[in-house]
Amino acid sequence: MSATSPRLACTLCGIPLLNPVLAASGTFAYGGEFASIVDLNSAGGIVVKGLSAAPIEGNRPPRIWETHGGMMNSIGLQNIGVRAFVREKLPGLRGLRTKVFANVFGYAPEDYLEVIRVLEDAEGLAGYELNVSCPNTKHGGMFFSSDPALLSSLVTAVKKLRPKRPLIVKLSPNVASIAVIAKAAEDAGADAVSLVNTFVALAVDARTRRPRIGAGFGGLSGPAIKPIALRMVYEAAQAVKIPVIGLGGIASGEDAAEFLVAGASAVEVGTASFWDPRAVVRIADELDSFLAKEGVAAVSSLVGTLRFQRD
Template sequence: MDLSVKIGALRLRNPILAASGTFGYGLEFAHLVDLNRLGGLVTKGLSREPIEGAPAPRLCETPSGMLNAVGLQNVGVRAFVAEKLPELRKLDTAVIANVFGYTLEDYVEVLRVLEDAEGLAGYELNISCPNVKRGGMQFGSDPALVAEVVGAARRAALRRPLWVKLSPLVTNIGLIARAAEEAGADALTVANTYPAMAIDFRTGKSRLGSKTGGLSGPAIKPITLRLVWETRKATKTPILGLGGIETVEDVLDYLVVGASAVQVGTASFADPRVSERLVDTITKVLFDTKAFTLNEIRAKFLSENG
C-alpha cells in the first residue's frame, strides 16, 4: 500500500512524523529507531542564541498524560547548522526545523541562517511564544499577530515549505488558521501543548522546577481532535495533527477529522520506537477496516457529518 502523503509541495514517505520537543534533534534516537522509515522528523525548537532551559525537574507524569517544562533548551541555530545538520543530511527522511523566537527579528534571523544551509525539507514555526515587544502576548493568540509573524517568516523562508504550529489557547482556531494561511503558511500543525500545573500538596510546591508546564499525552487528544476538525472546516491548508497519539487508531482518528499526517510526541518518552511501530501496523489496520488507501478515510467525518 502506498502510504505517501503530500503536505503542500512536500511528499512524505508516510503520515507518521516525530514531533518537535520529544525527539531531540533526531540523532539521539538513531541507535534505537530506523529514522529513514518515518515520514519525517521535526527537530527541537531552534532559537537565535543558545538557551539553557528551565530548572529540573522538567517532566512529571499526570493522569493520562505528562507535563513538561524544558524551557525550549537548545544549542542555538548556528551550532545546530554546524554540529547537528551534517549528520541529519545523511538521513533519507524529511527533516523539518522547528523555529521559535520572542520578536519578529528572532524568527527572521533563525530562518535566514537556516536558508543558507543544506539538508532541510522545511520549517515549522512555533508561534506559541510571548512577543516581548507586545507585552508578552502570544504570537499565536491574535489573528493580526499571526499574520505579522507568519508573513515575516514567509518572506525570509523562500527556499522551503513553511509549516505553522498553532496554539490551542484561542477562542476561534479557524480565524487563526485562516490568518496563517493567508500570510503564506504551507501547512498547519494542530496543536501545541496546554499550559497546566502539578502540585505536591505536602510541600505546597510545583512538581516541576517551574510553576507551570505544558500538558500533553492521551488527556489532550479529544480536545485536539476538535481543533483539527475546526481547522479543517476553516481552511484548505494541509494539517498535521498532534496530541495524544499512541496507537494506529489514534493516527486514523486524526486523519478522519481532516489531518493529512500526524506527529507523535509524548508516546516517544515511553517507547522511543513507537513511531516506527505505527508505520509497521498502519497498513494492516487499514485493510482490516476495508480501506485500501489513506484517501478513503481522510476527512471522512467532514464528508459524512459536515
Template sequence: MDLSVTLQGRRHALCLKNPVMTASGTFGYGTEFAPYGDLSRLGGMVVKGLSLQPRDGNPCPRIVETTAGMLNAVGLQNDGVEAFLRDKLPRLPWEETPVVANLYATSPAEFAELAARLDEVEGVAALEVNISCPNVKQGGILFGQDPTQAAAVTRAVVEAAPHKPVIVKLSPNVTDIAHMAQAIADAGADMLSCINTLSGMAVDVAKRAPRLANVIGGLSGPAIKPVALRCVWQVAKAVDIPVIGIGGIATAEDILEFILVGASAVQIGTASFMRPDAAFALAEELPDACRRLGVNSLDELRGALVTA
C-alpha cells in the first residue's frame, strides 16, 4: 500500500514516504533512537528545538508522570544550531528521511536569523517554528497566544528562509485556535502542526510544593488526544494549507483518526518515552490498520469525518 504523502504548501512541498513523523523534544536529535529502529523507514524526523546559542534548559525536576500522560518543563535544552549542523545532522539519513529543524527564539528578528542560517543547509528539509512552548519565560507561548505576534514571527521566518517549507506549531492554550491558524496562514506559512502541549501542573501534597521546579509544564500523552483531535479538526476546516496532527498518538488507529479529521501527516511524541521504538512500530503497523478498516488510500480518508 502506498502511504506516501505530499504536504503541498503555498511556496514549497514536503514529501514523506509515509505520514509518520517524530515530534520535536521527544526524539532527541534522531541519532539517539537509531538503536531502536531504522530511521530511514520514518516519514520524517523533527529534531529537538534549536536556538542560536546553546541552552541549559530549566532546573530539575522537569518531567513528572501524570494520569494517562506526562508533564514536562525541560525548557528547550539544546546544543545550539551550530553544534547541531556540525555534530548531529551529518549522522542522520537526511537523504532518505526528511529532517525538520524546530526553531526557538525570543523575537521575530532572532527567529529570522536562525531561519536564515538553516535556509540553504542541504540536509534540512523544512523548518518548524515553535511559537507555542509553555515552558520558557521568553518567547514561547506568548507568540502562540497572540495572532499579531504569531503572524510577525511567521513573516520573519518565511522571508528569511525562501528555500524551505515553513511549518508553524500551534498552541492549544488559546481561545480560538482556528483564528490563530488563519492569521499564521495569511502570514505565509506553508503548513501547520498542532498541537503543542497543554499548560498544566502537578503538586506534592506531603511537601506542599510543585512537582516541577518550573511549577508549570506542558501536558502530553493520551490524556490530550481528544483536545488534539478537536484542534486539528477546527484548524483543517479554517485553512487551505496542510495540517500535521500531534497529541496522544499511540496506535495506528490513532493516526487514522487524525487523518480522518483533516491531518495530512502526524507526529509521534510521548509514545516514544513509553517505548523507544514506537514511531518505527507505528510506521510498520499503519498499512495493516488501513486494510482492517477498509481504507485503500489516505486520500480517501483525509477530512472525511461525517458530522451530521
C-alpha cells in the first residue's frame, strides 16, 4: 500500500494531487527542512509556514505546552517574511511533484494583499491558503475569522487582485456558527475552505500561578480536538458547495478517512508531524490500506458519505 497508489489520486480546486493528505501550515516548516527525513514527493501537498509581508520574530517563550492528547502553542506567527521565502525557500521546492501551497496572513487587508502580490510574481506554487485567524489591528482587533462581514471584505479584496492560483480560506474554530462563516467565505469568492485552526486555550501552573505559555493563551491542537474538528468540518461541508479541507488531530489513515466521510475533499496533518515527522506520508499509506480493505476504488468516492441519520 502506498501514498502514490492510483486509488489516492484526486483533484482539489482543479489541482491534481497524488493523494489527499497535505502537511499543515506551521508544523512542516517551509517543507525543505523535512527532505532528509521523509520523501516529500509522496506527500499530497505541503502548506508552508504562514508568510507575512515583513519578517516576524514571534512570541516570547515558552511557546509550546504539551497537554493530554494534544499541545498548545503560541508561536506568534514567526516567519522569515514572504520575500525571503521566495528568494531562499521556494527555489528548493520547485523541482517537487508535490504541490506547494503558501499560507498567508496579515493584520490588515493591505498586509494580505502585499504578500499575495509578491507570490503572484513567483513560480512554483499551486495555491494560497489564507490564515484569517488574526486580529484586524485596524479594526479594533476584531478577528477576520469571527465576523462574516470582515471576512467577506478581506476575501473580496484578495479576489479583486484576480490571483492566478486558487484561494483556500482557512477558518478558525473559535466561532459560534462555522456554517455562517464558511458560507461568507464562499459567497466572497473563496475557492475552498480549510478548517480547523487551533482552539484558543489556557494552561495554568498552579504553583507559580502563571499561564504555562509566555503569551498567556495558546492554540490547542492534536488528537484532543479531533471530534470537535470533525463536527465543524461536517457542518461546513453541509453549508457550502466549494471543497472543504479537513484538519484537526489527524494522526492515522483511518482518522483521515473519517474527515473525508464527514465531507472533506482533502485533509491536512499538523501536530502529528511533531512526534512522527513522517506522519503525512505514513497517513497517506494507511489511508490507501484502509481503502483497499474497504474495497473503495477511488478516494473521492468516500467524500461526504456520512450517514448522519440512523436508519
